[in-house]
Each structure stands twice: as structure tokens, then as C-alpha cells.
Amino acid sequence: xxxxxxxxxxxxxxxxxxxxxxxxxxxxxxTRAREISKGLRCxxxxxxxxxxxxxxxxxxxRVLVRDRIEMGETDDQVMKYIVDRYGDFVLLSPPLKLSTxxxxxxxxxxxxxGVFGLxxxxxxxxxxxxxxxxxxxxxxxxxxAAALKxxxx
Amino acid sequence: xxxxxxxxIVISAVFGAYLWQVGPGGKxxxxxxxxxxDKPVPDFILPPIEGRQDGLNSSHLKRGVSLVNVxxxxxxxxxxxxxxxxxxxxxxVAIYGINYRDKPADAERFLRNLGDPYQKIGADITGRVSxxxxxxxxxxxxxxxxxGRIRYRHVGPITRDVIDKLIQPLLTKxxxx
Numbered sequence: 001x002x003x004x005x006x007x008x009x010x011x012x013x014x015x016x017x018x019x020x021x022x023x024x025x026x027x028x029x030x031t032r033a034r035e036i037s038k039g040l041r042c043x044x045x046x047x048x049x050x051x052x053x054x055x056x057x058x059x060x061x062r063v064l065v066r067d068r069i070e071m072g073e074t075d076d077q078v079m080k081y082i083v084d085r086y087g088d089f090v091l092l093s094p095p096l097k098l099s100t101x102x103x104x105x106x107x108x109x110x111x112x113x114g115v116f117g118l119x120x121x122x123x124x125x126x127x128x129x130x131x132x133x134x135x136x137x138x139x140x141x142x143x144x145a146a147a148l149k150x151x152x153x
Numbered sequence: 154x155x156x157x158x159x160x161x162i163v164i165s166a167v168f169g170a171y172l173w174q175v176g177p178g179g180k181x182x183x184x185x186x187x188x189x190x191d192k193p194v195p196d197f198i199l200p201p202i203e204g205r206q207d208g209l210n211s212s213h214l215k216r217g218v219s220l221v222n223v224x225x226x227x228x229x230x231x232x233x234x235x236x237x238x239x240x241x242x243x244x245x246v247a248i249y250g251i252n253y254r255d256k257p258a259d260a261e262r263f264l265r266n267l268g269d270p271y272q273k274i275g276a277d278i279t280g281r282v283s284x285x286x287x288x289x290x291x292x293x294x295x296x297x298x299x300x301g302r303i304r305y306r307h308v309g310p311i312t313r314d315v316i317d318k319l320i321q322p323l324l325t326k327x328x329x330x
Contacts, residue, residue, distance in 0.1 A: 044289060057280070085278060086287050087188035
């Protein structure tokens with residue numbers, strides 16, 4: 001029984017959304033189609049690429065990408081064809097444009113603010129240096145020694 | 154000392170405003186802005202639903218202001234909006250249909266039982282023409298002006314509210330020009 005379970009687990013393969021009848025015979029075309037598909041958003045299930053999605057529209061788009069490649073279009077032309085119809089939103093990584101500047105610049109801006117803040121914070125620290133602390137008094141040292149000896153610690 | 158507090162307040166306000174919009178504000182972030190607005194309708198020729206005589210192509214959409222409705226008999230929201238399409242058709246609005254990936258017999262039965270508001274219907278069996286229109290949900294409805302340019306796109310079923318607040322005012326505006 002155990003062996004059977006292990007065998008079944010070993011036989012399991014990931015399920016791909018892409019159907020055998022969609023795959024192109026031309027290896028180079030197929031590789032290009034896969035690359036393009038990975039960058040295109042499935043509009044029905046918005047956080048998957050069309051390469052990962054089982055939705056009928058994703059399938060239609062995958063077939064469309066392959067058809068256009070077979071017609072002799074370049075990767076950019078295929079992308080443009082789809083962006084013209086569905087807008088930039090269809091691209092999983094947004095293009096660098098005036099309208100997306102905030103999106104692209106935000107991480108850098110926030111990081112700079114953080115670094116600046118940290119810098120200020122560390123500059124202020126030296127005043128609280130160990131060397132500036134007053135040493136323990138005799139009384140305090142005795143208390144400390146007693147505490148360290150006790151069972152609690 | 155006041156700066157950290159201000160920072161927290163400002164950031165909370167920004168994120169809070171967004172949350173308010175998509176929550177109680179009712180903003181629907183699942184509808185996408187259409188890339189097709191103000192572009193001419195795509196060039197297409199669609200055959201009629203098997204057994205009918207009409208069919209639809211892009212030249213039909215350049216003869217006057219019209220509505221283009223993408224529907225299928227298997228799509229529940231299409232049934233929901235159907236009475237409103239019938240009403241618009243009765244009021245003299247020209248509606249053209251793109252029947253998306255449907256079985257001819259099912260589409261025929263849908264129209265026989267619920268009424269046919271369409272001037273002409275094209276059958277998009279492969280879904281290719283729908284991609285040219287940038288369609289991703291069903292139903293979708295476009296307003297096309299007399300020169301064949303897409304002026305508005307609505308994703309999802311048409312409701313009383315959509316007719317009163319969007320479709321009618323826009324139709325009036327386009328016809329006047």
C-alpha cells in the first residue's frame with residue numbers, strides 16, 4: 001500500500017493549462033509563444049498569465065498568439081496586437097510610461113526616505129554610547145553579583 | 154517629533170481613501186478601461202447564426218448610432234439584461250448582436266423565447282472577432298456613433314440604472330451632434 005502511494009506520488013506531474021492540440025510543431029515558434037504567453041494577463045482570472053489559465057478566453061489568446069507567430073510576426077508585433085485591443089492592463093509587467101511613472105518610481109522614493117531616516121537615526125546614536133554611561137557603584141555591583149548567583153538566573 | 158505621526162496619518166489617509174472607494178464607495182476594480190474607446194470598430198465579417206439570413210459586418214455599424222451587444226444563450230447575465238435590450242429596441246435604438254461561441258439551436262431558442270431585439274446578428278464561433286473588440290466578459294455592450302467609432306463600453310449586464318445614467322444620456326448627446 002505504502003509503495004503504491006509512493007509510486008502514485010512519483011507519477012504525479014504538474015497539470016498544464018496549455019492543451020496538446022495548441023502546441024506548434026515548430027519548436028522555435030512554440031518557445032516564443034510560451035514566452036509571450038507568460039507576459040500576458042488572463043483577463044478573466046486577473047492574476048494568472050494566459051499560459052497558466054484554463055479560462056476559454058486565455059485559450060483563445062494562446063491560439064491567437066501562435067497564429068500570429070506563424071503568420072511571421074515578431075514578438076513585439078504580437079504583443080502590440082493584443083495591447084491595442086486590451087490595453088496595457090493585459091501586460092503582467094507594466095510598461096514604463098508617463099502614466100506609470102509613479103508606479104515605477106515609488107519603490108525608489110520609499111527606499112530613499114527609509115535610508116535617509118536610518119542615516120539620521122544612527123547619526124544621533126553616539127550620544128548614548130556605552131563609554132558615556134556612568135559605571136556601576138560598589139553597592140550596585142554587589143546587588144548584581146548576588147542576583148547572578150541566585151537560582152533565578 | 155511630529156513627523157512620524159504625520160507620516161502615519163498621511164499614509165493611512167491615502168490607503169484608506171482607496172479602500173473606501175473599492176469598499177463602501179462601490180468602485181468596481183474588476184472592470185478594465187477599454188483600449189477601444191474612440192477607436193473605429195474593428196474590421197470584421199461574421200456569418201449569421203446557422204439557419205438565419207442576416208450576419209453582421211463592420212459596414213453595418215457606420216449607418217447610424219447603434220448599440221453592439223455581445224451575448225450568448227449560456228450566459229446568465231445576458232438573460233438578466235435581455236428585457237432592457239427589448240425595451241431599448243422598442244424605443245427605436247438600433248441594436249446589433251454578436252453571438253459568442255453559441256450553439257445555433259440554443260441561440261435560436263433564446264431569441265424565440267425571450268424576443269429578438271437585434272437588427273442583425275453575427276455568430277462569432279471561434280471567438281476571434283470578440284478578441285478584436287477587446288472583449289473579456291459577457292455580456293458587453295458598446296455604443297458606436299454614426300461614423301463607426303466606439304464611444305462607450307459597458308461590461309456586464311445592462312440595468313435600469315445603466316440605461317438611465319449612461320446609455321440614454323450618451324445616445325442623446327451623440328445623436329445631437
